[in-house]
Amino acid sequence: MNEDVLHQKSPQELVGLLLEAALIHLEEGRLSIEAKQLQKANEALYKSTQVFRKLQEGIQPNAGIIADQLAELYRYLEDLTLQANVKKSIASIQLAETIVKEISSSWQNALHSNPPSQSLGRTVQQSYDRHVMTMNDET
Template sequence: MNFLSKELLYQKSPQELTSLLYEAAITKLEKAIQDTKEQNYIKANQSYQRVNDILHRLGAGLNYESGIIADQLDAVYNFIADEIVMANLKKDTGKAEEVLTLLKEISDSWNQATKANQTTKPRPSKANPYEQHVMVEEKDHSLNKMEAGK
């Protein structure tokens, strides 16, 4: 994942931010697995902890009013977090790789769902507090064409 400035992050939609979090979790988990295999346990521990931090953020961002899927995702995030703790504790790369596969499947599903729902491009958010109260009016150019034809 490339370094993103705060300004660029603020321009991302919640769906895009979720995709970035999945990408970061996958990258950190792959790093943790590699470090564990190389017996660099301090770096592996840091990466595992970072993955759990990301999972916590993903769980905190769930909208529970959207239905049962939010509850199910929360349960999956908690399961993954528990498995990561056990993989870290036991230095079990097999368990970590199983979780990585699950995380990749969730990420792929999320990306497919967000691409399917992108029918129209959202209007950019207003840049500053002063613009929040600006009203934009669409002009009806058909009247001008009719008047020009007279």
């Protein structure tokens, strides 16, 4: 997926894509451990920890209790995956996969029942336009 396509996605759709990426990296890590390809497993699991970190960073501070709990869950998944990588623990990876699948499924259900009305690019543009209009009104 190229950068232009990503800019067309809403923040909600981007979260869905990140969850999918985390699942792909977790599965690749698990399969690599099973195949005794430890370097490949390390790289895949490192990528999944990076995805969980990005998901945490995307949550706005003081956005409410649900956002705080989601941030804690992403932090837990990051720690779990990090420990799985250090110990090469298939059981820990499977636990992370189960949790991410549940989050992803719930996220997709919410996304389909309440489709985003606009992409992030349009939101940013509208915010910029409002700011410029406010500044022009003041001068």
